[in-house]
Amino acid sequence: MVISSTPVVSLVGVSKFYGATKALTDVDFACFGGEIHAILGENGAGKSTLIKLIAGVIQPSEGKIEVDGQACKLASPAMAVSRGLVCMFQELSLVADLSVRENIMLGAPGTGLGWLNSAVIPRAKAILEQIDGGAIRMNRRVADLSLAERQQVEIAKALTRKPRLLILDESTSALNASVVEKVFALIRKERAQGVGVLFISHRFHEIEALADRVSIFRNGQHVETFDNGAYDYGAIISKMVGQRIDDIFPDKPPMNLQAEEILKLESYGWSNGFNNVSMVLRKGQITGLGGLDGQGQGDVLLGLFGLLKNTSGKVSIAGHSAHIKHPKRAKSPALSIALVPQDRKTEGLVLEQSIARNLELAALGVPGIDAADPSIYQPFLDALELKCDSLEQPISQLSGGNQQKVALTKWLALGPRCLLLADPTRGIDVKTKTQIYALLRRLADSGVAVLLLSTDFEELIHLCDETHIFYNAQVVSHLTGSEVTAENIIAASLNIKAAGEAHG
C-alpha cells in the first residue's frame, strides 16, 4: 500500500450552515491517496454535506478546502472532476432518458460542449465485465435498468473519469453480496494505483472488509479517525451515537408454527417476474425474502399489493381466497395489506409536501379511519423518534432515515394485518435501523404478519423467523431456525448447495 505524503483533499476548519441549521461545524479532515477511508455516522451527522463539499456541489460557509495541499475553490462538480475528485452520489447521477453509452460519455473528462469522447466506452465495458454488469447493453435506456444495474453503471462511469479521489456514497446499497465483493476488488485495485477512496456505507461488514481507516462523524463534527480494527462494533457504534447500543437486533421469540395463517400463496406467478411461489405468512412472524437482486422477490411484493396485472395461482387471506387487483383494494379493511416501497423518494413519499400531508395519504379513503386525525400517527412517530421541526416541514428537508420513518408511519397508522416491506433500511443509519427493527418485532408480537425483503443478510439472520431465498424467479430455498446462517443464505442466493441447507 502506497500512501501519498500530502492528502489529496483536506478540509481545514470547514463549517457549513443552512440558515440556522449547522450541517458541519469546524471540521478538519484529510483523505490521502492510496487509502480507503470509511466515513461513519448517523443520518444528519454531516456525511452527505462533507461529500457534497468535496464534490463541488456546495461551497463551505467557513474554512477552506485544500487539494494536494493547495487551497482550492470547488465551484461546481465539473471543477471537482477536473481536479480528479469523482463522486458517486447516493441519489444516482444518471440521466434516465439517455442510453448507458451516452451517460458514460456525459461529462467525461475533456468533453465540455464539444465532441463526445467515445474512447471511454471500451474501458467502461471492461469495468462492467468485472462487476457482473457485462450483460448491461450499452444502447439500453437507463430508465429501463434496475436499481442495481444503475449502480453498476454509476461505478463504471465514475471509474472512467480517472479519479484521484473516488467518493462512494452508499453506492453499493442495492447490489448483492457477490457483486459487492467484485466492486471491492476493483476498489482495492484503484487503491494499489494510489487512488484515494472515501467510502460511506451503513453495512458494517463492508466497512470491516474494505476500509484502511475509519472516521466517525456525529452532529456535524468530526469525532475521531482511527485505523480499521482498532475498535470493535460496540465501541464504534457508541462513538457514532454518543451512547452505547448493546444490540442492534431485538430478541427473537420462539417460532410458533401453529400460529394463525394470515396470508397464503399457492403457485403464485407472474409472467414477467416470478413463478410457482408458495409460502405462508403467519400471525406474529417476520418472514424474510432474500436472494440476488431482480430474482423476482421484489415483484412478489408488488403483486400482493395489487400492482401487477395477470398474476396466476392462488392468494388466500385469513383463509379466504382473495383477488388483489388494485392498491386501493389491498389497503381496504377487508384485506388490510400495507406496502412500504423500495424507493422512498419516488414511490413512498411526496417530497415537496409536508410531513402531515404525507402521513395522511395512505389513510385517505379507507373506511373507518380519519386520515386527518394526528393521533393515529403519533404513537409510531414517537416509537421511531422522528426528528423534525414541525409536522408542517416539507419531507425533502428530512434526512433519509427520517423520511423512511414517515413512509413507515403512514402505513402503520392503518393497522395493517399484513405488512410488506421492500428493503426498508437501505441507506439508513444504525440508530434508525435499530428503531425500525424494534418496531417491526413489536408489530409482529402484536399479531401483524411481516414480509421483509432485504438485501442485508444480517437482517434475514437476526430479524426474520424464516427466510425464502429467490433465484431465477423461483424460491430455491426455505430456511428456518438454525439453518438461517450467512453461509446458507449466500449459497442459496447463488443456487449452490451448502452443507446443512434444506430445500423448501
Added chain:
Amino acid sequence: MADIWRSNQREVIAVIVLLILLTLYFSTHPAGPTTYVMTIWANQCLILGLAAVAQFFAVIVRGIDLSVGAVMALTNCIASYLVIGSGLDMAGGIFVVLAVGVGCGLVNGMLVVFGRIAPIVVTLATGSLFLGLALLLRPTPGGQIDYDLADAMTLDVFGIPTALIVAVAVIVLFWLPLRRTGLGMGLYAVGSSEQAAFQSGISVATIRLAAFALGGFFAALAGLFFSFVTTTGDAGIGPNFTLNSIAAVVLGGVLLRGGVGTLTGALAGAFILKTIGALMFFSGLPPLSQPLIEGLILAAAIAIGGADVLRVKNRLEVFGR
C-alpha cells in the same frame, strides 16, 4: 437492435405516418406529384418545420416557447426592410435577421436562467414584446424581399424542392453532428434530470441558454423562409405558428416533459400537420372543418403514442411515461 428501435420508435412512427399521408396527397392531387405541386407543399411544410425545430429546443430542456411566432413575425418584418439590394446588402440583412433571432432567444434564456422564471411566463411576456416591435416596424403588411433570392430559396434544384434540401441539410449537417457533442447530449440531460446533469459536471445554465439561443435562431430561420415565400413583411403572422409548432413537436414524438424526442421528429411532425391541411384542401371537406380534423388527428397520434401503456403489466411503470 431492439434497443435502437425502443429509443427511436416515436420518430420512426412519425416518419411512417408522414410517408403514408404524402402518398395519399400526391395520389389524390389532381395534377399529380409534379415539381410545382411538391415545391408548394414543401415550402409550406418547411416554414412550420423550422418553427417546430425552434419549439423543439425549448421543449427538450423541459421548457416551452410561446414567443416562436412573435420572433418569426419580428424577423419577417426586419427581412422585409433589409433582405434586398446588392448581394452584400442581402448577406448583411440575413445576418442581422438571424442575429436578432439569436438575441431574442438569449433574452428568453437569460430571463429563464438568471431570473429563475418559468419559461412559459417568460416567453408569454417576451412574445408580446417582440410582436410589439414587429408592429412598430410594420404597422401594416408591406416591404419587399429580393425576388431572385426568394425564387432561389423557394423553387427547386434539378426538380427537388429547395425547401426539402434545406430540411435534409438541417438534419444531416446540423442535427446529427450536434447529437454527438456534449452540447447535444447536455440538452437531453438537462431536460431529463437537471440534478443528474449538474452532478455529472454539466453547466446547466450554459445548456439552457444555448437551447433558447438555438430556438431563437431557428425561429428567425422560419421567419426568413416565410419572407422568401411571401416576399413581404407582416407582423400578424405569429399566433398560428406558435400553437402549431407545439402541436407539431407533440406529433413528432417530443415529450413536453423534456428529455425525449429528436429534431427529426419535430420536423416530421410539422410536415404531417401541413400535409393534413393540404390533403383536406383537395378532399372536398368544408375548409372550416380543418381545425376539427387536425384536432382529431393530433388526439389520435397522441393516443397511438401512448397505446403501449395498455401492455404494461406493472401498474407502477405507467407513471414513468
